[in-house]
Amino acid sequence: MATEEDRGHQIVVEGLKSIYRAVVRPIEAATKYEHFHSNMLTDSEFDAAPMVLLCGPYSVGKTSFIKYILGRDFPGQRVGPEPTTDRFMAVMYGENDKTVPGNALTVAPGSPFGGLKFFGNNFLTRYDALRNLP
Numbered sequence: 001m002a003t004e005e006d007r008g009h010q011i012v013v014e015g016l017k018s019i020y021r022a023v024v025r026p027i028e029a030a031t032k033y034e035h036f037h038s039n040m041l042t043d044s045e046f047d048a049a050p051m052v053l054l055c056g057p058y059s060v061g062k063t064s065f066i067k068y069i070l071g072r073d074f075p076g077q078r079v080g081p082e083p084t085t086d087r088f089m090a091v092m093y094g095e096n097d098k099t100v101p102g103n104a105l106t107v108a109p110g111s112p113f114g115g116l117k118f119f120g121n122n123f124l125t126r127y128d129a130l131r132n133l134p
Helices: 004-031 041-046 060-069 104-107 114-119
Strands: 088-093 100-102 127-132
Touching: 004 041, 041 060, 041 114, 100 104, 104 114
Parallel strands: 088 127
Antiparallel strands: 100 127
16 A cells, blocks of 8 residues: 555656656757757656765775665675776666666666667666665
8 A cells, every 4th residue: 555655756756757748848859859968758767766876086985885775795896995996887676686787778678777878888888787685
């Protein structure tokens, strides 16, 4: 049974979708916005869980922070005194540990990462998602 908070969240998301479809999307279509920026937003992008981006110089604790939040080590983590990470990684909830390559993320049905394909193959070969349980 949905809580009052869940129903409120759903109302807000549906309202945002409605405004986007009625007001913003027609402007994007008329100006051919997708030719110089990205495709029009999909329902998957609206329905996706909020995301947080961690960025900063090497060896400042980004991976250690993620490890702390998850409460455990995770596949693909590399910690060291020298630069150890040359990739981008999305850590997402899933039923088991599984690494998904960036190219697959951009074409997966229902994925909120479709817009990343515009960054090109050079970026996507350095981008993965980790699905896991905390």
